[in-house]
Each structure stands twice: as structure tokens, then as C-alpha cells.
Amino acid sequence: MKLVIFACQRAAQPEEAVDEVEVALLRLPCAGRVDSRLLLRSLREGADGVLVVGCLEGNCQHESGCFEARKRVEQVRAILKQMGMNAERVRMLNIASNEGWRLTDELERYKEEGK
Amino acid sequence: MSPVQVLQEDRPGWIGVFICQGGCGREVAAGELLERSLRDKDVAIARSLPCLCGGPGKEEMSIYLKAGGLRTLVLVGCREKLETYEEMMAQHGMDHHRLEIFDIRGDARLLMPSFRASLEKARRLVDTSEERRPAAGPVLVLGNGRSALAACRFLLEHGHEVTLADPGPALEETAAGEELTVHDISAEEMAKRSDGRFTLLHDAPLLASREDAAGYLVTLDSPLGEAEMRFSAILAAMDEAMAETDLTGYGEAITQADLEERLGGGWKSPQDIIMIAMDKEGRSDFDQRSMHEASHNALLIKALSPSTNVTVIAHEMFAFGQCELGWKKSMEMGVIYVRSEKMPSFKNGAVIVDDPLVGKLSLKADLVVLDDRVAVPEMKRMAGALNIALDGDGRLVRPSQKRRPAALSQGVFLCGTAMQRRQGAGPSMEAKAAAAALETYLCGERVTGGLVAQVDGEKCSCCLTCVRLCPYRAPHIEEGKAVIDPVLCQGCGSCQAACPSRSIAQVNLDDSMFEAVLPLLARREGQ
Numbered sequence: 001m002k003l004v005i006f007a008c009q010r011a012a013q014p015e016e017a018v019d020e021v022e023v024a025l026l027r028l029p030c031a032g033r034v035d036s037r038l039l040l041r042s043l044r045e046g047a048d049g050v051l052v053v054g055c056l057e058g059n060c061q062h063e064s065g066c067f068e069a070r071k072r073v074e075q076v077r078a079i080l081k082q083m084g085m086n087a088e089r090v091r092m093l094n095i096a097s098n099e100g101w102r103l104t105d106e107l108e109r110y111k112e113e114g115k
Numbered sequence: 116m117s118p119v120q121v122l123q124e125d126r127p128g129w130i131g132v133f134i135c136q137g138g139c140g141r142e143v144a145a146g147e148l149l150e151r152s153l154r155d156k157d158v159a160i161a162r163s164l165p166c167l168c169g170g171p172g173k174e175e176m177s178i179y180l181k182a183g184g185l186r187t188l189v190l191v192g193c194r195e196k197l198e199t200y201e202e203m204m205a206q207h208g209m210d211h212h213r214l215e216i217f218d219i220r221g222d223a224r225l226l227m228p229s230f231r232a233s234l235e236k237a238r239r240l241v242d243t244s245e246e247r248r249p250a251a252g253p254v255l256v257l258g259n260g261r262s263a264l265a266a267c268r269f270l271l272e273h274g275h276e277v278t279l280a281d282p283g284p285a286l287e288e289t290a291a292g293e294e295l296t297v298h299d300i301s302a303e304e305m306a307k308r309s310d311g312r313f314t315l316l317h318d319a320p321l322l323a324s325r326e327d328a329a330g331y332l333v334t335l336d337s338p339l340g341e342a343e344m345r346f347s348a349i350l351a352a353m354d355e356a357m358a359e360t361d362l363t364g365y366g367e368a369i370t371q372a373d374l375e376e377r378l379g380g381g382w383k384s385p386q387d388i389i390m391i392a393m394d395k396e397g398r399s400d401f402d403q404r405s406m407h408e409a410s411h412n413a414l415l416i417k418a419l420s421p422s423t424n425v426t427v428i429a430h431e432m433f434a435f436g437q438c439e440l441g442w443k444k445s446m447e448m449g450v451i452y453v454r455s456e457k458m459p460s461f462k463n464g465a466v467i468v469d470d471p472l473v474g475k476l477s478l479k480a481d482l483v484v485l486d487d488r489v490a491v492p493e494m495k496r497m498a499g500a501l502n503i504a505l506d507g508d509g510r511l512v513r514p515s516q517k518r519r520p521a522a523l524s525q526g527v528f529l530c531g532t533a534m535q536r537r538q539g540a541g542p543s544m545e546a547k548a549a550a551a552a553l554e555t556y557l558c559g560e561r562v563t564g565g566l567v568a569q570v571d572g573e574k575c576s577c578c579l580t581c582v583r584l585c586p587y588r589a590p591h592i593e594e595g596k597a598v599i600d601p602v603l604c605q606g607c608g609s610c611q612a613a614c615p616s617r618s619i620a621q622v623n624l625d626d627s628m629f630e631a632v633l634p635l636l637a638r639r640e641g642q
Binding site for chain 1: 566584586587605606607608609611612613621624626629630633
């Protein structure tokens with residue numbers, strides 16, 4: 001199980017390793033930095049899932065970053081649906097930097113779904 | 116030659132470049148970068164040291180920092196050690212926001228071991244830090260009293276040019292003439308000691324202000340007519356002013372200030388003194404000042420003549436910090452505190468407190484002492500010009516920290532006692548905090564570790580996507596192409612992701628770096 005996580009540097013970062021889930025973390029200055037091409041590219045390179053982690057909505061340092069990110073994630077999910085792929089492989093989460101456990105939970109969930 | 120000499124005589128610059136030679140296992144060939152840095156006249160010192168975050172390298176770097184003169188640091192090192200570096204800068208009195216880190220382990224790891232690319236990154240970083248010169252210009256402080264002076268003092272200490280515009284004819288000062296105390300300094304003395312960086316204008320209310328790319332264009336009304344001036348940032352530091360207390364209807368009443376004066380001059384106090392610590396409408400505005408003054412003076416009377424009966428009538432028992440000790444002590448010494456919902460009345464030499472449960476309580480009074488009143492100055496015009504809301508009492512409304520203060524322009528800061536009440540650190544500390552925030556606005560926040568977006572003019576189709584998207588208004592259109600102002604850009608990268616013609620790239624974090632690392636995943640699959 002391979003996951004690519006695009007995380008805003010101010011949002012939560014993966015803290016605990018989850019068994020059987022390999023994580024490639026790419027830290028971004030802001031979640032708004034992800035574009036649809038990067039997300040699709042990660043899937044093409046063999047990632048089982050792509051997770052975009054942004055700050056809580058309304059709490060973005062750059063005001064609109066996490067909305068921009070969500071917009072792009074929704075775009076990519078629409079593309080995946082059209083292609084007949086599982087749209088759930090790409091997800092966006094809003095997790096504050098002190099809520100690392102939520103990210104760990106999400107990784108566990110990925111693992112369950114992947115089985 | 117000692118580092119002090121290097122800094123002060125040979126090179127008058129203010130950027131320090133330090134390169135970590137990788138105690139943690141990565142080596143950087145620093146020669147080219149060092150040479151290039153030293154060619155820049157603003158770079159005061161460029162050194163490559165064995166390891167920056169600990170050991171002899173750290174010690175050597177702190178010697179250079181100690182020598183003073185450096186204002187910005189460009190470090191080629193590990194971003195994980197950011198806190199260590201910030202702490203070091205703070206220890207040596209530098210603003211820790213002015214640190215640019217080129218991360219050899221984090222971002223650059225993506226392109227390692229392509230060494231040339233990483234050097235290129237470092238070189239660009241030096242360039243961008245140069246472009247990001249602090250826009251420190253003159254600061255306008257609007258104020259009438261101590262908060263404004265405290266803020267001015269802080270800003271002058273930090274080398275800013277300050278204009279203090281007082282809407283009234285005179286400042287309310289606690290220090291006069293050449294008198295110097297720890298926290299207070301008179302405006303006159305401040306002007307004398309600041310080498311002409313401090314300007315004081317009396318009778319100069321703010322008429323209008325307009326924000327543009329270079330700061331604020333401000334119109335002040337001065338005795339010589341309207342004057343237009345340009346400032347980089349504005350600090351509104353208005354204080355409440357002392358107001359006349361209405362003394363009628365309470366016999367021969369005096370105010371707390373009068374009482375204090377009399378106590379100082381060997382005054383013989385009458386037998387029964389009643390202090391009323393509230394205003395005429397019986398409204399308690401939760402003022403620390405009322406209770407503080409009353410309990411302080413009651414304590415003083417009790418100490419001078421213990422046989423005097425002192426009663427304090429207050430709406431709210433409230434003291435601030437250490438004043439609570441004085442309040443408790445005065446109770447121990449026999450001062451009586453009476454709580455009353457409304458202003459008690461006065462008849463035939465007695466103060467009558469009307470309590471719904473106890474009934475009417477008559478207290479004999481030889482002397483009634485009323486509260487000193489303070490009034491919020493008239494700020495309608497100023498608030499309008501700065502786009503700040505006023506509440507029902509005419510106080511400035513504090514912008515909420517959580518909700519973005521959309522109405523309040525970025526370079527306008529508030530402090531002083533004439534804004535909405537908050538139980539905080541006290542007016543002079545709040546003034547200093549606001550001044551510090553202003554300083555951060557002037558030169559701190561705009562440093563992002565060299566991440567700025569740049570437009571490739573050839574690809575740009577002038578679709579205005581970035582202009583609409585950018586929260587910092589960094590992009591603008593020049594000759595049909597978008598141009599991003601590197602000083603305003605905060606490096607969030609939203610524009611790069613949104614650009615339909617893919618003409619925007621962040622200089623130190625472009626897509627090629629991600630593309631370099633993504634195939635690593637696939638490779639791992641094969642293993």
C-alpha cells in the first residue's frame with residue numbers, strides 16, 4: 001500500500017507509522033500549491049492513494065489555499081470517475097497541526113479499504 | 116582580524132551568509148556561492164563553517180552575530196534546525212523573522228545528488244533575499260498620551276523613523292522635561308535623543324488615508340493647513356483623557372485626585388469619609404481604575420489617621436494584579452466596602468444606599484469623594500479614515516484575531532486605552548506589543564525562505580487568473596504579461612497550481628522537483 005501525502009507545512013504531518021502503509025510525504029508551503037497534474041502524476045507513478053492535507057478551512061495562512069486545494073482535488077476526482085476509476089483514491093483532509101491522530105486514523109482507514 | 120573589524124570597517128553590509136559544511140553527512144561545495152555572495156555589497160560576511168547547528172561552527176557563527184551589524188541571515192543548512200537558529204538570532208538581539216534558510220536536507224533532497232541544481236538554488240536564494248529589502252519607511256503614530264509615547268519609544272529604539280500626530284493641543288504625559296524614569300520619557304526628551312528621527316505634531320487630526328503599493332498616503336490637518344504625507348504603516352494609539360467630574364449634589368464633594376493632593380499636604384481628615392467608585396449613571400464599566408484609586412486612597416487615610424471611618428461604595432469589587440493585595444490590606448485595616456447597584460443619593464449629610472434586600476442604608480458622610488472620570492476622545496473622523504468600526508461608547512473596535520479583519524488594512528495597528536476594553540497586560544505593554552507587530556509587518560513577515568513565484572513571460576497568456584487568485588495582490592499586468600512582485604509574494608504557490616498556461620513557477624520549488632521524487636515510488640514497487 002503506497003500513499004503519497006501532499007501536506008501543507010502548517011497542517012498536520014504524519015506522526016506514527018502505520019503498518020503496511022508506505023508513505024511518501026511531500027511538504028508544500030501551502031495546500032493550494034497542489035495542482036491536478038501532480039495528483040494524477042502520483043497515481044500514474046504507482047501510488048495507491050493520494051492524500052492532500054490542508055489546514056482547517058478559514059484558518060489558512062494564505063487565506064484561500066485550502067479552498068483552492070479542495071477545488072483541485074474535486075477536479076481530479078471527477079476525472080477519475082469519468083475514467084471509471086475509484087475516485088476515493090484521492091482525498092482531501094483538513095487537519096490542524098495538533099490533530100496528528102486524525103491523520104493516523106485516516107491512514108488506518110486507507111489500509112482497511114485497501115484490503 | 117577580529118570579526119568586529121570585519122563587519123564594521125571592511126564591509127558595511129547587513130546580510131550574513133553562512134553555509135553549513137554538513138556535520139550531518141551532506142557536503143556542499145561552497146566556494147562558488149561564497150565568492151558570489153561576497154561580490155554583493157550588502158553581504159557583510161560570508162563563511163562556510165563545519166556545522167551550523169552545534170559545535171565549533173555554531174560558536175563561530177554566534178561570534179559574528181554578537182559583533183552586531185547583521186540584520187538578515189541567509190543560512191544554507193537544515194530547516195529542521197530553524198528553532199535553533201531563531202533562538203540564536205533572538206539571543207543576539209536580531210529579529211528572528213529575518214532568516215532565510217536554504218534547506219540542504221529538506222527541499223533540496225529532492226534534487227540531490229544533482230549538485231549543480233542545488234547550488235543554483237542557493238544562488239537564487241541570495242538574489243531573492245536581496246530583493247526582499249525591508250520596506251522600512253516612516254511610521255505614523257496617532258495618539259494623545261502614554262500608549263502613543265510607549266509605542267514611539269519602542270519604534271525609535273528599533274531604528275524607525277516616527278511621526279507622532281496628536282489631535283489635541285498637548286500630550287498627556289507622566290514624565291515632564293528632562294525627568295527620566297524606567298518606562299516613561301517625555302516627548303520633548305524623546306525628540307532630543309532620537310537624532311531627528313522623531314517628529315511631534317500637535318493639533319493634527321487625521322483626515323484621510325489611502326493605501327497603495329508603497330504604503331499609506333495620509334492627509335493630516337495641521338495648524339498650517341492640510342498636509343499630505345507618506346508612511347509605511349500606521350499605529351493608532353489613542354488613550355482615554357481625564358474628564359471633569361460632576362461634583363454637584365454631594366455636598367462638598369471632591370475627586371480622588373483632589374484627595375490625593377490633600378493627603379500629600381498634611382491634611383487633617385474629617386471623621387467619616389465615603390468614597391463612591393462608580394459613575395453618575397451608576398454604571399460600572401468594570402474599570403480597574405475606580406476600585407484601585409479608591410482602595411489605595413482609603414489605605415492611605417487609614418495609615419495616616421486610623422480613627423477615621425472610611426467606606427467605599429462600589430458596583431464591582433475588582434482590583435488588578437498586585438492591587439488586590441492593597442485592597443485586602445485596606446479591608447484588614449477596617450475600610451468598609453459596600454456594594455451598590457446604582458449611584459447612591461445624598462441627603463442631609465448622609466449617603467443613602469438603596470438595596471432591594473436590606474432596604475435603605477444611611478451612611479453618615481462628612482466628606483464624599485467621587486471617582487475620577489475618564490472620557491473617550493472623539494475619534495469618528497480618525498476611525499472613518501482608517502476604516503475601523505466604533506462601538507456604542509465611541510471606542511475603537513478591536514479586530515478579531517480569528518476572523519480575518521477584512522475591514523482593517525494590513526498595515527494599520529491598534530493599541531491604547533480608547534479601544535474596546537480587554538483585560539490584558541496593561542496599556543504600555545500593549546502599546547509595545549502593537550509596535551512590535553508593526554515592526555514585523557514592516558520587515559518580518561515578508562521573508563519566506565526564498566520561495567517566490569516567477570512568471571515566464573513568453574508563456575503567459577494574460578488571463579488574469581493569478582491576479583484574481585493571489586491573496587497578497589502580488590501579480591500585476593505589465594505590457595500584456597503578468598509580473599509577480601517578489602517583495603509581496605509570500606510563496607504559497609496557489610498561482611502556480613492555478614495557472615492554465617503553466618507559465619508560473621516557484622523559483623525554489625518548481626514542479627520538476629516533485630517529478631524527480633515521484634518515480635521513486637514506482638521504483639520501490641519493483642524492489
